[in-house]
Amino acid sequence: MVTITTVDDAPGLGLRERKKARTREALVEAALRLYSRKGFAATTTEEIAAAADVSQRTLFRYFPSKEEVLLSLQDDIEETFQAKLAARPEPESPYDALVNALTDTWRELDEHAVVAHQTLIQLCGDSPQLLAAYLRRSSEHQERAVSLLARRSGLDPDTDLRPRLCMAAFSAAVHTGIMRWRDNEKTPSADDLFEGLRECLAGMVPALTEDWHTAPARDAEPEPRPTSEREHSG
Helix, strand or coil: CCCCCCHHHCCCCCHHHHHHHHHHHHHHHHHHHHHHHHCCCCCCHHHHHHHCCCCHHHHHHHCCCHHHHHHHHHHHHHHHHHHHHHHCCCCCCHHHHHHHHHHHHHHCCCHHHHHHHHHHHHHHHHCHHHHHHHHHHHHHHHHHHHHHHHHHHCCCCCCCCHHHHHHHHHHHHHHHHHHHHHCCCCCCCHHHHHHHHHHHHHHHHHHHHCCCCCCCCCCCCCCCCCCCHHHHHC
């Protein structure tokens, strides 16, 4: 999940910074269009640069490879998520803090950001090269979250396994939700993605701690889905 900040969302930027931000936006938008139409492997950096009306040299000043254009979407999401996690109240349990930080992040996504992230997930399914880069970057972001979890609890993640194990469980639940959404035979919506993530996150602890021979309760009312900013603006 990512909140993509556009130039119009940051009026405090100076002229130079706004110009750079517009160029970056144009490159990401051009890459998404081309990747969606031609596929990741068949798209070249020359084509991306041309579609954004800049030189290939300019593209490489912003992104060292065509993978990095898409991974910037993941980075934007993670920056928001890490900030939300750091802001969660200390009395909250570590796993709840992760789940609530993800929910807080989702609430800030606009439609443009959701579509971009959907495209990234789908392209990863079609490109082993991009998927490998995505997973490497995910591992880096997970390490940052482990450090945050440890710091908020006063623990040393090098000697105490709990922050790392908690983050591993959370990441596995998120990954499962994303893969279920991606592999759906229908064309699932962004809301379907979020509902699937919530289901996997809610099911992780019972899956680890409860007797699997006991049928899961099906008469419980689900928690109300948080209203996103997209719905407010619609």
